[in-house]
Amino acid sequence: MKLSHLIACSLFAGSLLFTAQAHNHKAKADIVDTAVAAGSFTTLVTAVQAAELVDTLKGKGPFTVFAPNDAAFAKIPAADLNALVADKAALTNVLTYHVVAGKVMAADVVNLTSAKTVQGQDLNIEVKDGNVFVNGAKVIATDIETSNGVIHVLDTVVMPSN
Template identity: 40%
Template sequence: MNKRLWLLAMAGVTAWTLSGCAAMSAQPSIADTLASTPELSTLAQLVRQAGMTDALNGEGPFTVFAPSNEAFKAVPAKTMETLGKDPARLKAVLSFHVVPSRLPAAAITNGKLTSLDGSPLTTSRAGEFVTIEDALVTRADIAARNGVVHLVDRVLIPPKR
């Protein structure tokens, strides 16, 4: 047995644990998941523009309520233009879609969550239907190494502070 494996064995790390870690790290990050999901290409571009890629590649865990490309098409062009010129405001809007914990859809109930920017988010559940603020989760539980992504049908706008 080589020294590294011996040290791991002494620390109680087994081959099963190591294979579980390898499988977990083989999963893409949230940022990579957004970039590789065709219906989230607009969000992936905006995450890069806002300088949030490193954060969403980070340890997490995060839950991202990810507006689809169709959701962004519904936002007035002037609003999108304004966000494109104001990286701080864009980051605030995108941070409003992120919760700093892993929250599978089955765990979402009627209540409140706190977004990454500290704002409250209202969640509702009616049978299989889950909403966050006024956005419907249209595709749930896209797993990532550092969290979970739920596609939503609307862009959430944070409250003004």
């Protein structure tokens, strides 16, 4: 067998193994890997990397992340977003404002009026017309379970008070 065929067969077998592992591992992915795999949180993942919070959000947890999707970040003017990403302390402040310690499923969120974030301030939670809002941001998807918590998707980035 030619070396090129051997390499091709090895790569094919490796990709099959990776696909099988990814399929079996899907329910066990952590918050960061789940966000990456979703494909709609690229800005959030980039911000988490810039703030050096990847290891934290890959940690044991559990965490509840109210995760703004890419459309939510697109609402922020580019210059403001670039300035935020360039300021690690401010970025960390904003990102940790989207995280609550513990695993809080949607059925529990609807019974809350607020939740303390790991940043230290409270998020205001309101249920109106069957929709849940966190500091005015609409929750557009819920209960994305991960190995170390849960993700609820927001349509807007929420900002802590200074």
